[in-house]
Amino acid sequence: MDIGADRDESHSPTVAQVGEFGVIDRSTRGRIQSSHTILGPGDDAAVVAAADGRVVATTDMLVEGRHFRLDWSSPIDVGRKAVAQNGADISAMGARCTGFLVALGCPASTSVEVTDGLSEGFWREAQRAGASIIGGDLVQSEELVISITALGDLEGRPPVLRSGARPGDVVAVFGHLGWSAAGLAVLEAGRSGHAALVDAHRVPAPEYEQGVSAALAGATSLTDVSDGLVADLGHIAQASSVSVDLNSDLLDTGSEIVSAATDLGVSVLSWVLGGGEDHAFAATFPRTARIPDGWTVVGHVSGPSGAPMVTVDGEPFSGPAGWSSFDGSTE
Numbered sequence: 001m002d003i004g005a006d007r008d009e010s011h012s013p014t015v016a017q018v019g020e021f022g023v024i025d026r027s028t029r030g031r032i033q034s035s036h037t038i039l040g041p042g043d044d045a046a047v048v049a050a051a052d053g054r055v056v057a058t059t060d061m062l063v064e065g066r067h068f069r070l071d072w073s074s075p076i077d078v079g080r081k082a083v084a085q086n087g088a089d090i091s092a093m094g095a096r097c098t099g100f101l102v103a104l105g106c107p108a109s110t111s112v113e114v115t116d117g118l119s120e121g122f123w124r125e126a127q128r129a130g131a132s133i134i135g136g137d138l139v140q141s142e143e144l145v146i147s148i149t150a151l152g153d154l155e156g157r158p159p160v161l162r163s164g165a166r167p168g169d170v171v172a173v174f175g176h177l178g179w180s181a182a183g184l185a186v187l188e189a190g191r192s193g194h195a196a197l198v199d200a201h202r203v204p205a206p207e208y209e210q211g212v213s214a215a216l217a218g219a220t221s222l223t224d225v226s227d228g229l230v231a232d233l234g235h236i237a238q239a240s241s242v243s244v245d246l247n248s249d250l251l252d253t254g255s256e257i258v259s260a261a262t263d264l265g266v267s268v269l270s271w272v273l274g275g276g277e278d279h280a281f282a283a284t285f286p287r288t289a290r291i292p293d294g295w296t297v298v299g300h301v302s303g304p305s306g307a308p309m310v311t312v313d314g315e316p317f318s319g320p321a322g323w324s325s326f327d328g329s330t331e
């Protein structure tokens, strides 16, 4: 689909002018469904193969101003992020994505350039995850809101839960940590440069395959990092009734994030430990497991001496643990 056709927004029609079915047609015409889809968009519901007999399902939404800004991210970026955030949750169960449903609310005055860009982003990321957009909904609303439902297949494996971590396990992570928070800080400060971090903020790039790799390697618990490493490991600690201790020397910060931290006068560890939206993966593995390639061991699991908690170098983490939806900022 040529989303460049109506590039000049002033010449693009609005969603109201094209109409509900016009917008839906623009987002579905010419798209090729993945092999998981038995029946794609167009009827009252889609039909997806569930070879496993069980379906993994999750949903997450993005709200303009709260989760993204269109002066900071393109519609394609936002579409990709919306799908990535959901696909990462499917991977974090040890499953493979089989389909995505996209529900969109937008003002009548929204340019179809925006809805076309979003659709392109939805599709690009769904294909990266090995699946496609199988259906959705489109309604008028006061602000741009995107709600995505992702489906997945466990391919015969047990789901990898948050509740399976055991004392003696090691904690390992895959993917950049803190990059998205650093990129957001760069945008908020109105700075230029730090392109890799800003890109990571605009479009998280979960390696969907890693959820399956962790499951096959015997991960005892697994999550994606959406709120922040300490916050998300906190969910594992709670669910598993264990404590998790991170070794800050083992957390790979990387030169990009160190230079942004110096530039903005921020502590690198506050981003690495408390930054959300990376959609990296964190897992626990038995000490004897062969940790999959590309994963880094960053800590270990112990029995809780008091309440389950996450510590850093043996101490309770003093910084913000991560994002929380109703306090306006971080936990």
Ligand SMILES: Nc1ncnc2c1ncn2[C@@H]1O[C@H](COP(=O)(O)OP(=O)(O)O)[C@@H](O)[C@H]1O
Residues within 6 Å of the ligand: 059, 060, 089, 226, 227
């Ligand atoms: N409104 C809701 N009704 C039922 N379950 C919900 C609701 N909101 C969140 N949950 C469930 O709470 C759990 C935690 O949600 P969340 O923190 O959003 O997870 P994630 O960070 O993986 O997206 C998930 O299992 C989710 O399905």
Ligand SMILES: Cc1ncc(C[n+]2csc(CCOP(=O)(O)OP(=O)(O)O)c2C)c(N)n1
Residues within 6 Å of the ligand: 060, 061, 065, 066, 067, 068, 069, 085, 184, 226, 227, 275, 276, 277, 323, 325
């Ligand atoms: C404009 C803007 N402000 C702030 C943020 C920061 N931010 C928004 S949501 C979020 C964390 C994750 O969001 P949530 O809705 O909790 O997703 P989930 O954990 O359900 O995947 C962060 C760090 C942002 N992405 N964009």
Ligand SMILES: [Mg+2]
Residues within 6 Å of the ligand: 059, 060
């Ligand atoms: Mg969620």
Ligand SMILES: [Mg+2]
Residues within 6 Å of the ligand: 088, 089, 092, 223, 224, 225, 226
């Ligand atoms: Mg998650």
Ligand SMILES: [Mg+2]
Residues within 6 Å of the ligand: 226, 227, 323
């Ligand atoms: Mg959250």
